[in-house]
Amino acid sequence: MEILWPGVLNLIGFGVGVVTGSLAYSGYKSTASPTLFRICIAFFAIGAGFLIMLMGYFLTDGAGGANTLAQTLGNGVQMVGYFFITFSYGLKSFFPRNRSLRSLIFFPPALFSYVHLEHIFKSVSFVLLVYGAIETLLSFIENKNRGAVFVACGFVLLALGEFLAWYSLVFPDSVLYNVSVITKIAGLLSMFVPVSRIQFSRMRTR
Numbered sequence: 255m256e257i258l259w260p261g262v263l264n265l266i267g268f269g270v271g272v273v274t275g276s277l278a279y280s281g282y283k284s285t286a287s288p289t290l291f292r293i294c295i296a297f298f299a300i301g302a303g304f305l306i307m308l309m310g311y312f313l314t315d316g317a318g319g320a321n322t323l324a325q326t327l328g329n330g331v332q333m334v335g336y337f338f339i340t341f342s343y344g345l346k347s348f349f350p351r352n353r354s355l356r357s358l359i360f361f362p363p364a365l366f367s368y369v370h371l372e373h374i375f376k377s378v379s380f381v382l383l384v385y386g387a388i389e390t391l392l393s394f395i396e397n398k399n400r401g402a403v404f405v406a407c408g409f410v411l412l413a414l415g416e417f418l419a420w421y422s423l424v425f426p427d428s429v430l431y432n433v434s435v436i437t438k439i440a441g442l443l444s445m446f447v448p449v450s451r452i453q454f455s456r457m458r459t460r
Contacts, residue, residue: 263435266306270442271301271335279447292342293449298444299335303328322372329375329419336379336412339445340386343405350430376420381400383413401448 275297282290310324323378387409394402422430 259432261311261434263432264304264311267304267435267439268301268308269444270439270446271297271304274446274449275301277446281449286295290336291357296305296335296339296342297442299338300332303330303335304334306331316370326375329372329379333375333379333382336382336386340382340389340409341442343386343390344408372423373420376416378411380413380416380420383409383416386414392405401451402445403445406446408441411444
């Protein structure tokens with residue numbers, strides 16, 4: 255029972271990511287929109303991150319080095335998804351123009367332990383999500399697009415989920431991990447709304 259809730263929540267997160275990514279891919283096939291393609295990659299990556307963490311929990315009964323590795327890999331894959339989703343919804347010039355500075359982003363991860371890497375992934379994810387939330391809110395103020403409200407709420411909830419997940423590393427025996435996954439699932443569902451609207455609107459116009 256101890257690992258039941260983390261497993262179930264990660265399974266739900268995987269399902270939401272895959273369903274949303276599938277809708278975005280279906281829309282991309284019909285419109286060839288680069289934005290929908292990036293959203294597709296983002297949600298598939300986020301869903302894959304949940305799946306990796308799910309496998310880590312059930313293969314090690316919620317403990318052990320293999321689970322730590324799965325958590326680290328899962329967070330890394332989700333960070334890639336967060337980058338793509340942030341890039342899709344307003345990221346313009348996040349990376350520095352100088353090539354030398356860009357190379358620091360891909361600093362060899364072998365220099366860090368898995369625990370350190372997990373902290374790094376969560377920190378980068380949090381920054382990306384906060385940036386995405388700010389850009390989306392500014393876009394809503396400028397264009398009054400109601401869909402941007404759902405996207406902004408999604409970014410805020412995902413950022414809060416990553417913050418709580420980072421805090422759960424400090425207090426591993428608390429309920430913070432479960433709360434963080436629930437919060438991230440709520441964020442994904444909020445972003446699911448505008449993606450589904452695009453797909454359903456396309457179906458009605460056929």
